[in-house]
Amino acid sequence: MYPLDIDGQTRTSSKDAGADERITGTVSNRPLDSMDVGPAWLGGPPDPDAPPALANLALNKPVTVSSAPQPENPATGAVDGDVNTRWSASVYPQWLEVDLGAVYDISRTEVVCLNDRAYQFTIQSKTTSGGSYTQIVNRSSNTTAGSAASPITDNFGPVAARYVRITVTGAADYTGTWASIAELRVFGESGSSMLMAAKLPEATGHEAKEVALQVYPNPISGGAATVKYSLPNAEKVQITAYNMNGQTQTVFNGRQDAGNIPCAGRSSRSPPAFTSCGCRPGGRKSRCGW
Numbered sequence: 001m002y003p004l005d006i007d008g009q010t011r012t013s014s015k016d017a018g019a020d021e022r023i024t025g026t027v028s029n030r031p032l033d034s035m036d037v038g039p040a041w042l043g044g045p046p047d048p049d050a051p052p053a054l055a056n057l058a059l060n061k062p063v064t065v066s067s068a069p070q071p072e073n074p075a076t077g078a079v080d081g082d083v084n085t086r087w088s089a090s091v092y093p094q095w096l097e098v099d100l101g102a103v104y105d106i107s108r109t110e111v112v113c114l115n116d117r118a119y120q121f122t123i124q125s126k127t128t129s130g131g132s133y134t135q136i137v138n139r140s141s142n143t144t145a146g147s148a149a150s151p152i153t154d155n156f157g158p159v160a161a162r163y164v165r166i167t168v169t170g171a172a173d174y175t176g177t178w179a180s181i182a183e184l185r186v187f188g189e190s191g192s193s194m195l196m197a198a199k200l201p202e203a204t205g206h207e208a209k210e211v212a213l214q215v216y217p218n219p220i221s222g223g224a225a226t227v228k229y230s231l232p233n234a235e236k237v238q239i240t241a242y243n244m245n246g247q248t249q250t251v252f253n254g255r256q257d258a259g260n261i262p263c264a265g266r267s268s269r270s271p272p273a274f275t276s277c278g279c280r281p282g283g284r285k286s287r288c289g290w
C-alpha cells in the first residue's frame with residue numbers, strides 16, 4: 001500500500017518514514033517545534049497576528065520593455081536596487097514589465113524617478129502571461145516628485161500578480177521625451193510566512209552523521225528554495241520539507257552517490273514543491289560543486 005521507508009521496510013502508514021528504527025525515544029506525531037525547523041524559529045514561533053513582512057519582489061527579476069532602451073540605461077536599471085542606475089527610453093509612452101517569477105499578493109508600488117521628476121504613469125498587473133491586465137495604480141495626472149528619499153508610493157488591497165507593468169505617459173515637471181525610472185519596486189508577501197525545514201534521518205552508527213544540510217533562504221522566500229547537502233559516501237537518503245502547517249513533501253527518497261547534492265524547489269507552492277534533487281548534468285551522474 002505504502003512505499004518502503006528509508007530502511008527498506010514496508011511502511012505501515014503514510015506517516016511512517018522509518019523514524020521508529022532511527023531513534024530510541026518514543027515516536028509520535030506532534031506539532032513542529034523550534035528544534036524541527038532550525039535557527040529561524042529559535043527566537044520563538046512567528047506571531048500569527050503580525051502583519052506579513054513585505055519585500056520588494058521586483059528586485060533583480062526579469063524585465064521586458066516596449067522599445068530599445070538607451071544603451072547605457074538598460075531595462076535592468078529599473079529593478080537592480082540601485083537608485084543611481086535607471087531604465088531610460090524615448091518617447092512616451094514607454095512601458096516596462098517585470099516578471100515576479102510566481103504569483104504573489106502585492107500591495108504597494110514605489111517609483112523612483114531620475115532627477116526626482118514627477119513622472120506620470122499607470123501600473124497594471126496580470127497573473128499569467130496570456131491573461132488580461134488589471135490596472136492597480138493610476139498616476140496619469142501625477143504631480144508628485146519621485147525621489148530616492150520619497151518615492152511615488154501607492155498602497156492598495158492585495159492584488160494577485162505575477163507580471164507588473166509600468167507605462168510612463170509623461171511628466172508634470174519635465175519637458176523632455178525620456179521615460180527614466182531609477183527604481184520600480186513591487187511589494188508583497190515574500191513567502192516569509194512559510195517556514196521550511198529539511199531533515200535528514202538521524203543516523204545510527206554510520207556516515208550519515210557527517211551530513212551537512214543547508215536550507216536557503218530559511219524561511220524560504222521569493223518563490224525559490226534550495227536545499228543542499230553533502231554525502232561523504234553513497235547513502236540511502238530521505239529528505240522531507242515541512243511548511244508551517246506541518247504539511248510535508250518528500251524532496252528525495254532513494255539512494256544517492258557521494259558528493260554535493262542540490263535540490264531546487266518552489267516556495268510559492270504549499271507545501272513547497274521540489275522539482276529536482278541531485279546533480280546529473282547532461283543526464284549523467286556526476287559530483288557537482290556549489
Ligand SMILES: [Ca+2]
Nearest residue numbers: 077082085182
Ligand atoms: Ca536602478
